[in-house]
Amino acid sequence: MVREATGAAPDIPPAGAAAWLKARLFSSPANILLTVLAAWLLLMLLPAAVEWLFVLPDFHASTPQQCQAAGGACWAFIAAKHRLILFGLYPYDEQWRPLLVTAMLVGIIVCSGVRRFWRPWLLGAWCVVLVCSAVLMWGGVFGLSHVEDSLWGGLPLTLILSVFGIAFAFPLGILLALGRRSEMPVIKALSVIYIELIRGVPLISLLFMSSVMLPLFLPEGFSIDKLLRAQIAIIMFAAAYIAETVRGGLQAIPKGQYEAAAALGLTYWQQVRKIVLPQALRVVMAPLASIFISLFKDTSLVVVIGIFDLTQAAKAAIADAQWHGFSIEAYLFIACIYFVFCYAISRYSQGLEKRLKYESA
Amino acid sequence: MAQAMIQMEGVSKWFGSFQVLRDIDLEVARGERIVICGPSGSGKSTLIRCINRLEEHQQGRIVVGGVELTGNLKRIEAVRRDVGMVFQHFNLFPHLTVLENLVLGPVWVLGLPRRAAEEKAMHYLERVHIADQADKHPGQLSGGQQQRVAIARSLCMEPKVMLFDEPTSALDPEMVTEVLDVMVGLAEDAGMTMLCVTHEMGFARQVADRVIFMDQGRIVEQNTPEAFFDAPANERTRLFLSRILH
Numbered sequence: 248m249v250r251e252a253t254g255a256a257p258d259i260p261p262a263g264a265a266a267w268l269k270a271r272l273f274s275s276p277a278n279i280l281l282t283v284l285a286a287w288l289l290l291m292l293l294p295a296a297v298e299w300l301f302v303l304p305d306f307h308a309s310t311p312q313q314c315q316a317a318g319g320a321c322w323a324f325i326a327a328k329h330r331l332i333l334f335g336l337y338p339y340d341e342q343w344r345p346l347l348v349t350a351m352l353v354g355i356i357v358c359s360g361v362r363r364f365w366r367p368w369l370l371g372a373w374c375v376v377l378v379c380s381a382v383l384m385w386g387g388v389f390g391l392s393h394v395e396d397s398l399w400g401g402l403p404l405t406l407i408l409s410v411f412g413i414a415f416a417f418p419l420g421i422l423l424a425l426g427r428r429s430e431m432p433v434i435k436a437l438s439v440i441y442i443e444l445i446r447g448v449p450l451i452s453l454l455f456m457s458s459v460m461l462p463l464f465l466p467e468g469f470s471i472d473k474l475l476r477a478q479i480a481i482i483m484f485a486a487a488y489i490a491e492t493v494r495g496g497l498q499a500i501p502k503g504q505y506e507a508a509a510a511l512g513l514t515y516w517q518q519v520r521k522i523v524l525p526q527a528l529r530v531v532m533a534p535l536a537s538i539f540i541s542l543f544k545d546t547s548l549v550v551v552i553g554i555f556d557l558t559q560a561a562k563a564a565i566a567d568a569q570w571h572g573f574s575i576e577a578y579l580f581i582a583c584i585y586f587v588f589c590y591a592i593s594r595y596s597q598g599l600e601k602r603l604k605y606e607s608a
Numbered sequence: 609m610a611q612a613m614i615q616m617e618g619v620s621k622w623f624g625s626f627q628v629l630r631d632i633d634l635e636v637a638r639g640e641r642i643v644i645c646g647p648s649g650s651g652k653s654t655l656i657r658c659i660n661r662l663e664e665h666q667q668g669r670i671v672v673g674g675v676e677l678t679g680n681l682k683r684i685e686a687v688r689r690d691v692g693m694v695f696q697h698f699n700l701f702p703h704l705t706v707l708e709n710l711v712l713g714p715v716w717v718l719g720l721p722r723r724a725a726e727e728k729a730m731h732y733l734e735r736v737h738i739a740d741q742a743d744k745h746p747g748q749l750s751g752g753q754q755q756r757v758a759i760a761r762s763l764c765m766e767p768k769v770m771l772f773d774e775p776t777s778a779l780d781p782e783m784v785t786e787v788l789d790v791m792v793g794l795a796e797d798a799g800m801t802m803l804c805v806t807h808e809m810g811f812a813r814q815v816a817d818r819v820i821f822m823d824q825g826r827i828v829e830q831n832t833p834e835a836f837f838d839a840p841a842n843e844r845t846r847l848f849l850s851r852i853l854h
Contacts, residue, residue: 506662507699507758511713511765512688514681521712525703603703 311570324573325580328564332580335400335555335563341392344383345403351376352406360595380407396474400555402584408546408556412481413539419482420489425519427494438490445487450548453480458552477549485542492534496527529603536596540589557581611674613638613769613801614659619668621654628654629665630825638768641795641802643812643833646822647848652805655822656771659803660691673768689717692762696774698754700746706733706757707742713765725764732760736790752783756790763794770794772804784808791815807852813837821845 272282303319314321325332334342355376358364384403387393399407426438445453457480458473465471500523508518528535547558555563561577564570614636621629628651636642644652657663658670661677661684670677672687701709710729714720720728733739736756746754755775762770772791776784788811795802795815806812812819812833819836821829821844829842840846 503695503697503699504701507693507695507701509662510660510688510691510693511761512685512717513713514685517716521716522701529703
């Protein structure tokens with residue numbers, strides 16, 4: 248009706264499935280070629296994948312022999328090995344403890360994502376969860392048997408490394424970013440040196456250094472736990488990247504904001520907390536989420552110093568001679584776990600970005 | 609004679625090798641209303657920005673309300689508590705609502721309870737005729753409205769001195785009046801010391817006790833508005849006035 252009233256219709260694409268297809272998929276020769284290529288690839292891959300994953304496998308199989316007879320993916324392997332992959336070498340009968348820790352950590356992370364819960368008690372809840380996690384994992388009190396942290400492994404370990412990694416690297420990174428922009432020459436120089444040194448070194452070499460070289464420098468009889476050393480290496484590494492990202496956000500804030508905050512009489516730290524960071528972090532939400540995602544996945548590098556994280560646990564499961572040749576299933580399984588966590592971070596940050604943008608529009 | 613609110617003695621400042629302020633002597637009495645004008649680059653903005661130390665002077669003395677401005681952070685913060693500033697580009701905090709913009713200073717700098725700060729904020733929002741926008745974000749307001757919010761934000765700190773740095777020059781012409789009206793209302797309240805960098809000569813005539821003309825970092829001429837506009841003594845002042853009044 249409106250269209251009639253205004254006379255000739257503008258270039259609004261006509262409705263209908265055929266028109267949509269023509270506009271989106273077959274609009275030009277190059278587009279047609281790409282569409283055909285994509286369709287061909289899908290045709291090659293999809294049926295084969297579905298067949299391997301769901302059609303061929305014998306879902307009632309319970310031994311490797313049955314699996315091999317049926318062909319396709321061997322889900323019995325996952326059924327038999329999922330506890331080794333998820334919890335590593337943690338004593339079998341005590342594995343409810345890491346399971347509970349995993350549930351608690353995931354729970355508190357999800358709670359932290361809900362803005363309604365951003366109250367002082369959330370910090371208390373974090374402390375409770377961390378203390379409970381430590382008690383549950385180590386044991387030795389309340390009738391729980393003691394478990395060495397060299398036996399920890401799998402998903403809880405990956406979660407612990409990345410949660411603590413983010414929790415400590417994030418504030419450290421912010422301080423470094425502020426330090427790099429500081430007018431005090433010593434603080435600025437230290438921040439720059441730290442950031443550039445750490446960014447110039449691969450995480451793997453940091454991990455090696457922390458596990459092999461650091462003990463050489465420590466006095467006789469004095470040792471820091473291997474897990475803790477790896478954790479510190481991860482924190483130090485992530486902090487340098489977070490610092491550079493946050494610095495980008497700080498630079499995006501107009502000078503007038505600092506001036507207005509200063510003119511009100513706010514102290515430096517009040518300016519940072521109330522005016523600068525809330526705006527700077529909003530700007531760098533997406534790259535920060537990327538850093539968190541890669542930190543989560545980079546924890547798998549601790550395999551090089553023999554810590555039993557999710558990836559190492561999967562390798563251990565494959566190494567079982569009885570279940571030979573099911574590595575694809577194991578890697579697929581842990582890939583799914585990694586994906587669920589990373590995708591959740593990604594979606595959450597996108598949602599948060601959208602909400603904050605709307606609020607300050 | 610009562611102690612002056614602001615004393616500047618031999619103040620000089622350089623940006624690199626360029627001297628923006630040359631040996632400025634200025635005394636501002638309590639409650640005095642001053643309009644500063646001059647061609648762009650004459651140092652007028654820099655002059656008032658030195659008063660709350662957004663710019664650092666390199667020579668001379670600046671004393672505000674009995675506190676001399678030095679590198680001492682405590683002194684700078686004390687001066688800034690007493691000196692409000694309104695900027696050309698408003699500089700409202702875009703991530704906070706209008707009300708939160710106003711409450712921030714009283715709560716964090718003056719230590720007021722939130723309730724009291726909000727009441728005070730609403731009082732000043734009413735005074736600048738914009739109380740109905742308290743829950744919006746600055747980005748949703750027009751330029752004139754934003755500048756009025758910025759004035760209210762400064763007033764919430766109940767400053768002894770208000771500095772205006774070209775408060776109307778970033779505004780669309782039809783919004784200039786609403787901001788000037790608020791400023792005139794403010795000037796008519798006794799007690800507030802005002803320094804205003806502006807080219808709104810009507811405003812200067814209406815409210816100023818003294819008009820200062822600056823050129824090339826110097827105070828070239830200062831006088832009452834009547835004398836300043838009707839019988840400018842200096843050649844450069846005459847030239848400037850003839851340019852902006854026609």
